[in-house]
Amino acid sequence: MGGSTGCFRSRLPPSLTTKDIHLLTLKSDLSREDIEQWYSSFVHCYPQGYLSKRQFVLYYQQLRDEYSAQLLPFIEQLFDVFDANNDKKIDFYEFVLLNVLSNNGSINEKMKLIFRFYEDDKEKHLSRDEIKEFLRHMFDLFDIPSSKSNVTDVLDRVFQKHNLTREQKINWKEFTQDVLNDQSLFRRLISVDIYRNDQFIQRSERF
Incomplete structure (x- = not known):
C-alpha cells in the first residue's frame, strides 16, 4: 500500500x-x-x-x-x-x-484497460512507432508478455486492412476495435515467442 x-x-x-x-x-x-x-x-x-x-x-x-x-x-x-x-x-x-x-487481473482484462486509453479523444491518431512505444510501456507497466515481432505483425495486418502506408497514422479507436474484434490479432498481440529451450523472450529483447 x-x-x-x-x-x-x-x-x-x-x-x-x-x-x-x-x-x-x-x-x-x-x-x-x-x-x-x-x-x-x-x-x-x-x-x-x-x-x-x-x-x-x-x-x-x-x-x-x-x-x-x-x-x-x-x-x-x-x-x-x-x-x-x-x-x-x-x-x-x-x-x-x-x-x-x-x-x-488476467492479460485480457489488462489489455482491455490499456485499450481504454485515449477513449475520450475520438480523433486520436497514432503512427506505427507511436503505437509500438505506447504498447511497450503499457506491457512493462502491467507485466504483460509480448514480443517485437508479434506487435509488428499485428500492426502490419491492421494497417493493411485500412490501406495505410507505414508512414501514415491510424485512428486509435479503430485500431483497438480491430484487435478486440479479431481474436487471432488479440492472441497474437499478447503472445510471446518461445524458443527451442522453451524459455520466454526476455524483457530486454522486447520491441
Whole structure:
C-alpha cells in the first residue's frame, strides 16, 4: 500500500460503509477482512481518503521503480482512466480495483484497460512507432508478455486492412476495435515467442 514516507494523519478519515465493502467484495473477490485491512493501511497513508494525481504517480513509480522515468506520462494517463467519476482523485474503491487488476487481473482484462486509453479523444491518431512505444510501456507497466515481432505483425495486418502506408497514422479507436474484434490479432498481440529451450523472450529483447 506504499511506504510510510509522507503518511500522516491530518484529520479523521472517512468511514468505510457496508455498501462500499459489499461492492468491493463483488468486484475484487477480496474478503471483508481483506478489504478492511487494505482500508486501514490506505487511510494511514492517505487520511484525506483519496490520492491526488501527484500522490498516485509517486505511488505507481514506487511499484515500477526500474521504469519510473519512462512510464511517467503513462502513469498520469492511467490516473485519468481509473478516475471513474472524473473528480481528479483516486478514492479507495478505485484504488482497490486498480491494484487487484494490476496484481491479479488476467492479460485480457489488462489489455482491455490499456485499450481504454485515449477513449475520450475520438480523433486520436497514432503512427506505427507511436503505437509500438505506447504498447511497450503499457506491457512493462502491467507485466504483460509480448514480443517485437508479434506487435509488428499485428500492426502490419491492421494497417493493411485500412490501406495505410507505414508512414501514415491510424485512428486509435479503430485500431483497438480491430484487435478486440479479431481474436487471432488479440492472441497474437499478447503472445510471446518461445524458443527451442522453451524459455520466454526476455524483457530486454522486447520491441
